[in-house]
Amino acid sequence: MTRLIVVRLFFGALTLWAVSLVVFAATQALPGDAAQLILGRDATPERLAALRDQLNLHEPVAVQYMQWLQGVVQGDLGTSFSNRMPVGEYLASPIRSSLTLMGLAALVATPLALFIGAFSALRRDRGFDHGASMGTLVLASIPEFVVGILLILLLGPGGLGLFPSVYAREGGPEQWTLPVLTLALAVAPPIIRMMRATMIEVLESEYVQQARLKGLSERTVLWRHAAPNAIGPVAQVVALQLAWLAGGVVAIEFLFNFPGVGKVLMDAIENRDVPLIQAVVLLIAGIYILVNLLADAIGLAANPKVRVANR
Amino acid sequence: MTGYSRQNESTGTGWTENVLRVEGLTVIGRPSDVEIISDVSLTVNRGEILGLVGESGSGKTTLGLSLLRHLKRATQITEGRVWVGERELASLNEQQVRNLRGRAVAYIPQSPASALNPALRLGTQLTEALHDDTSTSDQVAERVREVLREVALPDDPAFLRRYPHQLSGGQQQRVAIAMAFVGRPDLIVLDEPTTGLDVTTQAHVLETIKAMTREYGTAGVYISHDMAVVADLADDIAVMYQGELVEHGRTEQVLSAPRHEYTRRLLMAVPLLRTSGHTEPATRTEEPLLRIFELSAGYGRTRVLEGIDLSVSRGECVALLGESGSGKTTLSRSVAGLHHQFEGGLVFDGQALAGTSYRRTAEQRRRIQYVFQNPYEALNPRKRVRDQILGPYRHLVGRPDDPDLVVAQALERAALPASYGERFPEQLSGGERQRVCIARAVATRPDLLVCDEITSALDVSVQAEIVKLLRSLQDDGMALLFVTHNIALVSNIADRVAVLNKGRIVEYGPVGQVMSAPEHEYTRALIADTPDFELSFPGAPERLSMDSEGRVTDG
Incomplete structure (x- = not known):
């Protein structure tokens, strides 16, 4: 099993490298060059030349990529164009907020979803099952920001007034409720x-x-016999969904004005802040790969054939 | 036996002779209200085995499960009572039902591979069968080890830590038997426990079952579609047909004087092992249709076949006999061009055959057709029978002038009415599906038909009809390569037989010679392990049952 996980780790790293290639290539496709973008209207030919020199823009593209990649590997993501801060430093606080938001959403959603799904299966073709399948179908077909808007209308200041609809720096923990929900x-x-x-x-x-014919209680049948065999396939879907969170968080943060990486990404795109965009996209891809790796590991661990054969 | 204490309250008042008593049991399906079993009454005595025989769909499994008060989805008991010992099952509450299961009545499933939980260690699954036991965990562990020894399995901790996939099919079935006997039940329900096992393993498992029921004084209900197995094992036989019990009596009596027409038909359908009375195949001087020489094949680095020499002449049936894992399917797939990792020669009608079907000519592919083992998987569920037959025909022969005629002729050769062309596979029974598969194969008028275990997924009575159909095809001049694990079938259909063991042909010759004077140890063991019985009722055909159509072997 260790071997299988190492193989998957290797493929994860490979994917991440491919993403870095795409991200770097995208910046090359932008009109003008980085120096032009940074200086904007202040650009004079002398200052442009000086900055190009400083950024090594006269080197071949491959060398530039290698230099950038070297920096990324060492944790140096470059300097933001718009606020002249090191990207790593600038992103620290939004990353923390976003990860907390995603973590809370995952913690609420996963156990609840597993429980509702299992209960639906037990109550197959009865009222609860029909209700749940109807509800999930409706929810799945509405875009998540519309769900957010509906929640704001229902529970926000305009509706029942239970929770604030916009995140504010000085607000209390209740302002997390709507984004997480x-x-x-x-x-x-x-x-x-x-x-x-x-x-x-x-x-x-x-x-x-x-197991039932052996006279085991329904509880033992469910938890000992059924659940372990359901974990593998479900873990894959859970992982896909949690990985989706990394990207899905962008729209939701924008909606609630939540100060996370999503909001940073939106601003960075508006300002054409290339190093920042690169960093955030790499981060989202990294989370995606990590979560999928975790799901693979759980799926493998849940399968005794793999567990025993590769010990 | 050991310090193990028995906690079974029901038998405290003394033994009743009948361990199981069923009276007028009727189960219906919802919402159609069709009776799955109707008005069934039977009894089983302590220490005796009742053979419950019937085709698939006759309701025998429903009856078996109702003895544990288990009903499948959307079924309901409407009438009748079941007593196990002195308990009337309908009157039990849920807790009492749990105490009944595993302790008073135990169940041995058809396929241990799917009935053992893949995620749990054997030790867990064996121990939990003693769930309501009050003895200490040491005593429970000792009991588990004891029962493992009784079914001739290792009882060391390393074995108990294994998972089901680490055992062979025979070992898995022994674990299932151990799991049933560990709670010392009064009654044990066995649902076709040897279907899917090869004869040698089947013989061992039946031996174990017989010994265990005798030792424990347990009553058994043995559900099967195979009269030969039941005749060997059971004290009583009950025959079910379309949900009704049509015959019930002592085994000797049912076998020698069956009262119901259906029982007679079932008995006659069993392919009996013929050890004599074979016509010698004529010695042939012409070049055989298919010649295989020095063929060895494998998957990756694993070798499956070594040094195979075999030939099939026109209009001849050569049987390839072997147990699971002997390489017989690999050989037939190589002949059909489906498996190309082989070395050695394949000569078909004087021309060498390429390894893969892609490099064979359309004509070569047309002349060799393949019928697969499982008719439930070999037909595209979304296509009509007509299109399934025309598909290969268009590809290999060309666009027919009269497609209806092609379909009708193919179906007719497979003994199906032409109207079946409009049906979808789900509207067909298992036997009809296999006939459609055969029709599809013979539509292109091949010279050689490769039949890969084509009867093993079918009931015995259906199997007999398929064999009859194959014989008529052979009489029309078609050569057959008949792959099977059933030696009784071989003795009824083949002209020559090759016995495969571990990838090598250990015996090869005319059927009569191999059956009457087997030379190899392995062939002798196969013949000895095959359950068999004599038909002695008036009007029963002799042992030459399947040869009674007066078939002439031409030269």
């Missing part, structure tokens, strides 16, 4: 559907029937 609602439906389908398949399997 929106993300959780966006992430949960596929997990619920997958959990339901997998559980139904497992519950219909012969080994679950055999």
Whole structure:
């Protein structure tokens, strides 16, 4: 199993490298060059030449890429064009906020979705099951920012007035509620559907029937016999959804004016702040790969064939 | 036996002779209200085995499961009672049902590979069968080890830590038997526990079951579609047909004087092992249709076949006999061009055959057709029978002038009415599906038909009809390469037989000679392990049952 995980780690690193290539290539496609972008209207030919020299822009593209990649590997993401701060330093606080937001959404959504999915499978074709499948279908078909807007209208100042609709620096913990809830609602439906389908398949399997025919209690049948066999397939979907969070958070942060990487990315795009864009995109890709790796590891660990064969 | 204490309250008042009593049991399916089993009554005595025989769909599994008060989805008991010992099952509450299961009645499933939980260690699965036990964990562990020894499995901790996928099919079935006996049940329900095992393993498993029921004084209900197995094992036989019990009596009596027409048909459908009365295949001087020489094949670095020499003449049926893993499917796939990792020669009608079907001519591919083992997977569920037959025809022969005629003729050769062309596979029974597969193969008028275990997924009675169909095709001049693990079938259909063991042909010759005087140890063991019985009722065909159509072997 260790070998399989090492192989997947290697492919994760490979993917990340491919992403860096794409990100770097995109900056080359921009009109003008970095010096032009940084100086903007202040550009005089002398200052441009000086800055180009400073940024090594006269080197071949491959060398520039290598220099940039070297910096990234050493943790130096460059300097932001718009505010002249090192990108790493500038991103520290938004990353923390965004990760907290995503973590909270995952913590709320995953157990709840797994529980609802499993319960639907147990109550198959009854009221709860129909309600849940209807609800997930509706939620899955609405874009997440519309869900956010609906939540604001319903629970925000204009509706029941329970929670603030915009994040403010001096606000209390209640201002986290709506962003977390929106993300959780966006992430949960596929997990619920997958959990339901997998559980139904497992519950219909012969080994679950055999466990019941051995006279085991329904609780033992569920937790000892059914659940371990459902983990593998469901972990994949959970991972996909959590990885989606890394990108999905952008729109939601914008909606709630939440000071996270999503908002930074939006601003950076507006200002054409290339180093910042590169850093954020790399970060999102990194989270994506990491979460998928984690899901693979869980899937492998849940499969005794793999666990035993590669020990 | 050990310090293990028995906690079974029901038998405290003394033994009743009947461990199981079923009276007028009726189960219906919802919402159609069709009776799955109707008005079934039977009894089983302590220490005896009842063979419950019937085709798939006859309701025998539903009956078996109702003895544990388990009903499949959307079924309901509407009438009747079931007593196990002195408990009437309908009157039990949920807790009592749990105590009943595993302790008073145990169940051995058809396929241990899917009935053992892949995610749990054997030790866990064996121990939990003693769930309501009050003895200490040491005593439980000792009991588990004891029962493992009784089914001839290792009882060391390393074995108990294994997962089901680390065992062979036979070992898995032994674990399932151990799991059933560990709670010392009064009644044990066995649902076709040897289907899918090869004869040698089947013989061992049946031996174990027999010994265990005798030792424990347990009553058994053995569900099967195979009369030969049941005749060997059971004290009583009950025959089910379309949900009804049509015959019930002592085994000797049912075998010698079956009262119901259906029982008679079932008995006659069983391919009996013929050890004599074969017509010698004529010695042939012409070049054989297919010649295989010095063929060895494998997957990657694993060798599966070594030094295979074999030939098939026109209009001849050569059987390839072997157990699972002997390489017989690999050989037939190599012949058909589906497996190309092989060395050695394949000569078809004087011309060398390329390894893969891509490099064979359309004519060569047309002349060799393949019928697959499982008719439930070999037909595209979204296409009509007609299109499935015309597909390969258009590809290999060309656009037909009269497609309806091609379909009708192909179906007719497979003994199906032409109207079946409009059906979808799901509207067909298993036997009909296999006939469609055969029709698809014979539509292009091949010279050689490769049949890969084509009867093993079918009921015995259906199997007999398919074999009859193959014989008629052979009489029309088609050569057959008949791959099977069933030695009784071989003795009824083939002219010559090659016995495969671990990738080598250990015996090869005319069927009569191999059956009556087997030379190799392995062939002798196969013949000995095959369950068999004599048909003695009036009007029963002799042992030459399948040869009764007066077939002439031409020269």
